[in-house]
Amino acid sequence: MYFHDEHHIDIVDSGFCSHAEQTVLLLKSYLEQHPSLKTRNLLNTHLHSDHCGGNSALQQQFSLTCFVPEAEFLPVNHWKQDELGFEELGQPCPVFKAQQSLFPGQSINIGNYHFEIHATPGHHAKSILLFEPGLKLLISADVLWEKGFGALFSGITDPFGFQEQRSSLELIKQLSPKIVFPGHGKPFMDVQTSLKNAFSRLDYFEANPHRNSQNVAQVLFKFMLMYEHQITLEQALIWFENTLIITKAAKHLSISSEELMSQTIQSLEKAGVIRKKDTMIVDLF
Ligand SMILES: [Zn+2]
Known part of the structure; x- marks a missing residue:
């Protein structure tokens, strides 16, 4: 997302690394159309x-001060993989540096607007959301989408994961936004319906935590296939056995990683989003 005033343009989140070149070109093209603008801040x-994978490419091409949630500032600048969690989720992310922190409870100018910063653990323990009280505009990241929310990894790794997601949704309810810019999908205004659906999805996962573990495996495997396009069954098994969160999900389900792989492939095939062809697994979108 871009926000700008007459002089400066700020960017919120930068997409996945496989789209980094496209992200750079899109910003270049926007700046060519608005030659008075100078890049200022990049906020995550x-x-x-899939939210900071374009940071490195943007930082190489443009002058940008990068802001990350305060709790991520040191881990990013020392690139501590065990604290950052990219490896745990089995996802690549080019190394980048942050120059500033986003402190929950404070606010920040983005473009012409003044946004409050709120902590929203749940989908991600250190996630924040940004709320502009005048317009009642919410940048919800993956805490709330028009239909649902981002996979609840914390439902596997954190005994309070479901509760944290619930309090983050309660916070959104309390802020009562008129329009939401989610981390995925188009902006939406029927926030009541989205919140109702999100709470009901959360209730379901909380009552059936094994379904949450299965969902996490499906979401991450599908995400990996989206950038690998196709892999062999052997490669898939290596991924299932070596991706930390997946091994935790298998343990939580009391099954082997191989069994979780079979179940995941079966469910995704049934949903029509991947296809198994002999010993290959192919992404369909
Ligand atoms: Zn996310």
Whole structure:
């Protein structure tokens, strides 16, 4: 997302690394159309690789001050993989540096607007959301989408994961936004319906945590296939056995990684989003 005033343009989140070149070109083209603008800040709502994977490329091409949630500032600048979690989720992310922190409870100018910064653990323990109280505009990251929310990894790794997601949704309810710019999908205004659906999805996962573990495996495997396009069954097994969160999900389900792989492939095939062809698994979107 871009926000700008007459002089400066700020960017919120930068997409996944496989689209980094496209992200750079899109910004270049926007700046060519608006020659009075200079790049200023790059803000990350949370450090999942599909939200900060373009940081490195943008920083190489443009003058940008990078802001990350305060709790991520040191881990990013020392690139501590065990704290950043890219490896745990089995996702690549090019190394980047942050120059500033986003402090929950404070606010920040983005373009012409003044946004409040709120902590929203759940989907990501250190995630923040940005709320502009005048317009009642919410940048919700992956805490709330028009239909649902981002995979609840914390439902596997954190005993309070479901509760944290619930309090983050409660916070959104309390802020009562008129329009939401989510981390995925188009902006939406029927926030009541989205919140209702999100709470009901959360209720379901909380009551059936094994379904959450299966969902996490499906989401991450599908995401990996989206950038690998196709892999062999052997490669898939290596991924299932070596991706930390997946091994935790298998343990949580009391099955082997191989069994989780079979179940995941079966469910995704049934949903029509991947296809198994002999010993290959092919992404369909
Ligand atoms: Zn995310």
